[in-house]
Amino acid sequence: MTKLTNAQIAWRVAQDIPDGAYANLGIGFPEMVVQYKPKGRTVIYHSENGILDFGERPAQGQENWDLINAGKKPVTLNPGAAIFHQADSFAIVRGGHLDVAVLGAFQVSARGDIANWKRDPNDIPAVGGAMDLVHGAGEVFVIAEHVTKQGEPKLVEQCSFPLTGVGCVTRVYTSLAVIHIFAQGFVLREKLPSISFDDLQSVTGAPLHVEGDVADLIVPDL
Template identity: 60%
Template structure:
């Protein structure tokens, strides 16, 4: 089922902004390749967040202006970044030691599928896909908390939030919260719990594009972003 065209989905930048609002002050955060990279632009005012990338950089900022890129300063997705005061550069083995040692508070990753029990599949979509797990398996097992930032459905309208993942898992029971272009959803006790829904969409409409039962803890708030 498709969403009514009158429903205004969040843009990718709005999704990134909303996820950033739930990052605790003082956190050390790894941003996954793709959509999660946009979160680096969205540190809430008055909040200190240190971003980490597994290729060996701690304390990076958003993309530099056009023409000011430094080819030696890139994130794990090979996108240009800037250095913030106090930033550090180091070998990728040290970077993974930070991850595996439990020194990162949060990782924000993309997803092909998220199951209602918190299972995450984000590295291989079907038998014909090129396997490229990168550091994702280390991240989901080494960090203290995992957020997922992804569109609610695939391009052909299939749910990404599902009863059980059909793709190869990145990690089992690792996801605690999902931010989509339609909703913010917690994972609690093996269930999807809806916290916020975009204006113009009700719970029944959200359920129609979700592959597992949705639950609530009171009336969901309205998902808004500038």
């Protein structure tokens, strides 16, 4: 089945973060979104370890390893950027000062619940800052493969993993579709033109609703 790459999904998310928004990018896959900010658009990216207004990853060999995001990846600073204590950073999150949080997920339910952490006996079992982000940001965008490596749906009727937040996800951007979440559940907005609605529904673990036209999900080659 044809699907988007991680870079293409990140590009698609970047197009929907509005001009002037304050946005947090979660650890891992969501960090790629910073690379695809549309030209001429101002987005102030926040990292919970204490950075406001960071930019793209530096060129290889130009990294400053004293300047990293919450995922320990090197970043650059835009003119006017600020660095501050982690406690102040979480005051920004908990105070409702973020417009958007972009997070990865193991599962998203039809009512907007998100599960993006797991209990791992080989690692420290912790939800991290995501629990604050999903309730502090104005909107929560999830970025994910549409199915797991085993072919199981990530979009489900009810999450089976430990929850990070309840009823907080507003949009899901997957390798196959763009889906918004409303009171009635998953509402399909865009899908790859190469996949039929029925085939998309077959790999989605809850009903997909359609309101008006469903646009083709078109992205550049990246």
